[in-house]
Amino acid sequence: MRCEYFDAGLCRSCARMGVPYQRQLREKAARARELLGGHPGIRWLEPAASPEEGFRNKAKMVVSGTASDPVLGILDRSGRGIDLSSCGLYPEPILGALPVLREFIVERRLTPYDVPARRGELKHLLVTVSPGGELMVRFVLRSKKLLVSIRDGLPGLRRALPGLRVASVNILREHAALIEGDEEIVLTEARSLPMRLNGLELSLRPGGFFQTNTEIAARMYRQGAEWIRAEAPAELWDLYCGVGGFALHAARELGADAGAASGPLGPDAGSAARELGSGAGAAAPVPGRDAGAAPRVLGIEVSPEAVASAAQTAERAGMDGVEFRVGDARVLAPEAGAGPEALVVNPPRRGIGPELARWIEASGARTLVYSSCNARSLAEDLRHLPSFAAREGLVLDMFPQTDHFETMLLLRREARSAGPAAVGDAA
Numbered sequence: 001m002r003c004e005y006f007d008a009g010l011c012r013s014c015a016r017m018g019v020p021y022q023r024q025l026r027e028k029a030a031r032a033r034e035l036l037g038g039h040p041g042i043r044w045l046e047p048a049a050s051p052e053e054g055f056r057n058k059a060k061m062v063v064s065g066t067a068s069d070p071v072l073g074i075l076d077r078s079g080r081g082i083d084l085s086s087c088g089l090y091p092e093p094i095l096g097a098l099p100v101l102r103e104f105i106v107e108r109r110l111t112p113y114d115v116p117a118r119r120g121e122l123k124h125l126l127v128t129v130s131p132g133g134e135l136m137v138r139f140v141l142r143s144k145k146l147l148v149s150i151r152d153g154l155p156g157l158r159r160a161l162p163g164l165r166v167a168s169v170n171i172l173r174e175h176a177a178l179i180e181g182d183e184e185i186v187l188t189e190a191r192s193l194p195m196r197l198n199g200l201e202l203s204l205r206p207g208g209f210f211q212t213n214t215e216i217a218a219r220m221y222r223q224g225a226e227w228i229r230a231e232a233p234a235e236l237w238d239l240y241c242g243v244g245g246f247a248l249h250a251a252r253e254l255g256a257d258a259g260a261a262s263g264p265l266g267p268d269a270g271s272a273a274r275e276l277g278s279g280a281g282a283a284a285p286v287p288g289r290d291a292g293a294a295p296r297v298l299g300i301e302v303s304p305e306a307v308a309s310a311a312q313t314a315e316r317a318g319m320d321g322v323e324f325r326v327g328d329a330r331v332l333a334p335e336a337g338a339g340p341e342a343l344v345v346n347p348p349r350r351g352i353g354p355e356l357a358r359w360i361e362a363s364g365a366r367t368l369v370y371s372s373c374n375a376r377s378l379a380e381d382l383r384h385l386p387s388f389a390a391r392e393g394l395v396l397d398m399f400p401q402t403d404h405f406e407t408m409l410l411l412r413r414e415a416r417s418a419g420p421a422a423v424g425d426a427a
């Protein structure tokens with residue numbers, strides 16, 4: 001991929017821009033192996049490649065310039081705006097929406113926030129696209145001063161952007177290096193964006209986390225569900241579950257929707273869902289478990305919006321025994337005693353940390369699926385899980401053109417350790 005912004009030195013976010021894609025993929029796979037070199041028993045699957053361009057489902061644009069000539073992109077060191085509205089990482093629906101949104105800013109006279117001067121109102125535009133091409137647009141403002149103007153202009157914006165499903169205003173009062181604040185005012189009837197993956201309709205509300213690369217996310221959830229299905233646990237917990245991607249895919253595979261009149265796959269069930277072994281609306285029997293015995297699946301996540309989305313998906317899909325709780329996984333999981341037979345963890349870059357790792361080590365879990373966007377913190381966490389052996393691994397290219405990637409591991413408990421591992425123990 002070539003990028004004019006990169007070549008002109010205007011944006012250096014994509015550190016690997018210009019490096020042939022197959023080489024990027026090979027080097028990421030090699031890096032994962034190197035960082036997890038202390039686990040020689042891993043059978044590595046073929047790395048999951050992404051489209052090189054147009055893969056990002058979310059644009060986070062800083063708005064600068066003036067109300068009559070706004071700039072959507074990033075700021076340089078002096079706080080001056082650099083236009084990135086043609087960034088090749090965005091798919092067509094986002095690229096098509098950005099000029100329309102720019103025009104909306106001009107028409108509604110939405111004064112951009114001037115970072116060096118600490119003046120103005122409109123800080124960021126956050127645009128997310130669903131797999132079906134629908135859009136969620138969020139205006140991040142310093143105060144509610146422009147709220148009425150945006151609300152009044154919404155019918156016109158909808159005509160110009162027929163794919164606009166959710167529009168909201170987010171209030172970020174502080175002068176801080178943050179993307180968004182806590183207060184969200186949804187302006188549309190629809191409050192969530194349907195993110196249909198593998199025939200399962202996840203739902204994303206403003207402020208909820210969603211994996212950056214929809215195609216790779218779909219592959220990731222298929223892999224997680226395949227690994228969990230083969231283990232056939234009676235109970236599964238998905239820690240750091242977000243909108244429930246792992247939990248809901250696994251629940252479907254384990255037959256949580258088997259009793260539902262109309263299963264989550266619905267009439268347009270895709271081939272990806274069938275690949276997993278599910279028929280439309282009913283999961284295939286799970287090896288090693290009694291037919292009809294629905295598993296218990298619990299997701300834990302700190303964002304209430306994400307939990308509400310996950311619960312909505314489970315309910316709509318008619319899934320039994322699937323529950324989501326709001327809270328800190330590091331607190332809620334240990335409070336719940338011995339824990340389940342199987343766990344999925346998919347934490348932020350910092351990893352799960354020694355305390356949660358030690359609780360898992362001492363828990364009753366025999367299977368652990370760990371999905372991480374930071375193989376370094378993953379390797380560090382494994383030092384506190386000496387009873388678990390990594391059996392299979394998969395590198396997924398969630399972030400082409402950068403040095404970042406996702407690593408998934410299937411770990412099984414091999415032997416009971418004498419006790420929780422001390423920091424610095426070899427894995």
Ligand SMILES: C[S@@+](CC[C@H](N)C(=O)[O-])C[C@H]1O[C@@H](n2cnc3c(N)ncnc32)[C@H](O)[C@@H]1O
Nearest residue numbers: 209240241242245301302303328329346347348
């Ligand atoms: C990498 S994302 C993964 C989300 C989800 N598994 C997915 O595939 O979309 C990490 C998630 O952890 C949540 N999170 C961060 N710290 C947490 C904590 N201490 N306890 C529970 N969830 C947390 C974030 O809100 C975010 O949704």
